Amino acid sequence: MSSKKEDLLRTSEALFYQNGFHAIGLKKIVGESNIAMMTLYNHFASKDELIMEVLNRRERQYMEQLNFAIAADPSERKKISESIYVRLARAHADWMNGRAARGCLFLRAKEEYGEDASHPIVQLVDGHKERLKAFIQSADSERTTSEVLQLCLLLEGATALAESEGPEIAARELIAITERLFADLQ
Amino acid sequence: MSSKKEDLLRTSEALFYQNGFHAIGLKKIVGESNIAMMTLYNHFASKDELIMEVLNRRERQYMEQLNFAIAADPSERKKISESIYVRLARAHADWMNGRAARGCLFLRAKEEYGEDASHPIVQLVDGHKERLKAFIQSADSERTTSEVLQLCLLLEGATALAESEGPEIAARELIAITERLFADLQ
DNA sequence: GCTTTAATAGAATGATCGTTCTACCTAGAG
């Protein structure tokens, strides 16, 4: 991938997250990305398509982080017995900790473009949430559908709480709750 | 209060919640409100001030609902022993159940106007979250600060989960978690 | 009846929006 396109995507994600999708203009985005307007339109047909690529990239990175967390790590014997849900919560906490706390970028996209449910951005977000549920379900098949939804509720709640309390506090409470609710089964 | 102003505030809240603050224009708002543009500017100095009045109204209504839930109801003897946190969770579930599921309007406002932290809208939202914490703390003084934050996390999580799963499912899981975590103390 | 107040429709303003166009430049491949 062109390094210009890389710059554009990274900068776009930061600016969308910081300002919102409608609030930020393409002029500011290409300015901060140090590219020309036509370079953006050479890579993406429209602002909507840029947004969707940003979201797809972000989903890939987030899922990678969750996936890494549940992949067995032989060097960490004592944590191996930790429940899978607690490990997922820790991975989500790690995700939050390095970043600005401005909510879930996917939900924010759905909120801004959701006036009609058939909008491609909305469908992308709905797909993301479905894939996340399916991933959690498959990560621990012993858990019920209700437990899957409860972990989703906790992860979303931590992301939202971080917006007012900061990521560290939100992460701490997320892990505390997850440990009480989803301690190891055996 | 003028009935035109009432109409305007009610319509504005619905449109802001449905579309987002930047995404909806004042032309559409006055159109749907059946008022003239100058009537809006007769009541509010700017769009920002309209937004802040909408948010203040919403906070008043939400807090009223929470307050009603913990006020002792002598006709409901069997529920009187229910923990205060569970009753707050039920009140939040009731709040969600009648409404469209588009997240927390306060956090959305902060997300859209939060590029600088001194923006009046951001300060209003921060104040709202602080007041909510203080209310929960004072509603059950036996609980620790950490437990206050945990209930906040659950309420925020339910609001977010409702955006993908619907309010009924989110409400059900919120109450299930709250009952497990915060059953009555005695 | 007269005055004041609030509301009206609609145009105007200047800014910014997403998108497109033009004309020029640069670097690497053949």
Place this chain on the structure above:
DNA sequence: CTCTAGGTAGAACGATCATTCTATTAAAGC
């Protein structure tokens, strides 16, 4: 050297934004 592909700056487009102005109307208080 020449060709090509991708990048450049900057203007232009029509649409929409928040805000203001104008001129008119309807109702209520004295």
